[in-house]
Amino acid sequence: MKNSDLYEVRPIKDLKDMLDSSVKLFGEKAAFLSKPKGQADYAAITYKQYKSDVDAFGTALM
Template identity: 45%
Template sequence: MGKTELYKIRPIENLKDMLSQSVSFLGDCAAFRKIGQNGQTSSITYKAFAADVSALGTTLPELGFKNKKIAVVGENRYEWCVTYLSVVNGVGTIVPIDRELPADDFKNLLKQSDASAVVFSEKCLDVVKSVQEEA
């Protein structure tokens, strides 16, 4: 019995290609919705998302982080996604760290990873500061 093709799947080479194709096909569609400080939601299009990924992906090497390990820790949010894709799309090596780890485990992972930078949300400020103070 032959296989039935349920739908066409575009070949995707890597995450950079995935984002590029998403912009080509869905550029002005909402990729994310964010809740602002006033409680209002706003949409971020695939084009805007790709522009943010590109901007951070350009800035990090300019700051000396090309081919470096960059840790990211925080809630599931837009900025986490921008950071992750910026780094894996050509800046360096991403070191995602679970924000819910106990402080000691977080500190150990961060130290062992030998990350050159940490991108984090405000909720993680205290534990990141404590690691910095111990260094």
């Protein structure tokens, strides 16, 4: 029996590369759902918003 890939995968160097390529591929799609305190509904966080948050966090650490 021959092994075969179940899914097509893209090459990824590191976490930064993974996030950058995910933003290019899925920019406005939901990456996460977050439930803000005191609210009944979940809020979608897009890949683009998440990258912006990660970049802001990295800048704050410097």
